[in-house]
Amino acid sequence: MKKNKIQLLSILTFLLLISTGLCAQEESIVLKTSTGDIDGTLTLPDNKTNVSVVLIIAGSGPTDRNGNQESTENNSLKYIAEELRKNGIASVRFDKRGIAKSEDAMTSEKNLRFETYINDVKDWVELLSKDKRFAKIIIAGHSEGSLLGMIAAENNKNVNAFISIAGAGRPADEILKEQMDKAPKDVKDIVFPMIETLKRGDTIGDVPPYFYALFRPSVQPYMISWLKYNPQTEIRNLNIPILILQGLTDVQVTETDANLLAKAQPKAELKLIKNMNHVLKDCDTSDKEKQKPIYSNPDLPLNKEFTGELINFIKKVK
Secondary structure, three states: OHHHHHHHHHHHHHHHHHHHHHHHOEEEEEEEEOOEEEEEEEEOOOOOOOEEEEEEEOOOOOOOOOOOEOOEOOOHHHHHHHHHHHOOOEEEEEOOOOOHHHHHHOOOHHHOOHHHHHHHHHHHHHHHHOOOOEEEEEEEEEOHHHHHHHHHHOOOOOOOEEEEEOOOOOOHHHHHHHHOOOOOHHHHHHHHHHHHHHHOOOOOOOOOHHHHHHHOOOOHHHHHHHHOOOHHHHHHOOOOOEEEEEEOOOOOOOHHHHHHHHHHOOOOEEEEEOOEOOOOEEOOOOOHHHHHHHHOOOOOOEOHHHHHHHHHHHHHOO
16 A cells, blocks of 8 residues: 555656646746736747747737637647747747737727837847847747738847748738639729728728728728738848748638748748648648638647748758
């Protein structure tokens, strides 16, 4: 009986040591702002000094630090952090203001601008630059996070490299119009002029109720600030190592976008990944309906070619 108790105690001690070690690999990190805290997760490798750190920026909408939304849990960004850790690279991922644990940092939708998110990324870089454990800072933006990251990296002495992951290569107005290409003509006749109005920097006074969700008055200032940026122009302004990663079965951002970014910045490395979708998982179809279960399956690992290219690039950054 005594022997069994000793064995049980040994097992519990072993499990405690394992769990403590796992917890020690991640710690909370907070960016203080004038309107509230932006909450993040710092993931550290076993060697915690003189390492590269990757700032991971989530995509558009209510996407949290792990790459998840309320109805779609895939943990894509969390898995990036884990792969980096295994390869001796630190990372920070965060909930954008207004999302998840950073919800209170948002004041109101009418005051939000695309530059608000850009400045948050710059402030994260500044915070990390003061941490003596980190030798290099690399920005990696996924989807809309790609544009935020490349703008924040421009003329930023603290950023050593930039990685675009499924990043758009065209201005948002072009993408919005493309997404509505199959809509009835009478719908496009209403929506396209509204997009053009916002593109010019003007607000829309009378929004038809059917389109209120997309063009409501409180979101128009944000859209105006977003539509003025062209990813091709912004990536051309970078003078640091750049990696462009794009899945060929991505139904949200296309190979065309990646090629446009690469053409605009010939010094960038372009890697097109076969059978990888927008959430960076293995997928051999471009059928949107068949892809849906992948978006909501956190048990699926990241595409191996993607993680390999990501790690190899980061380790080459000087």
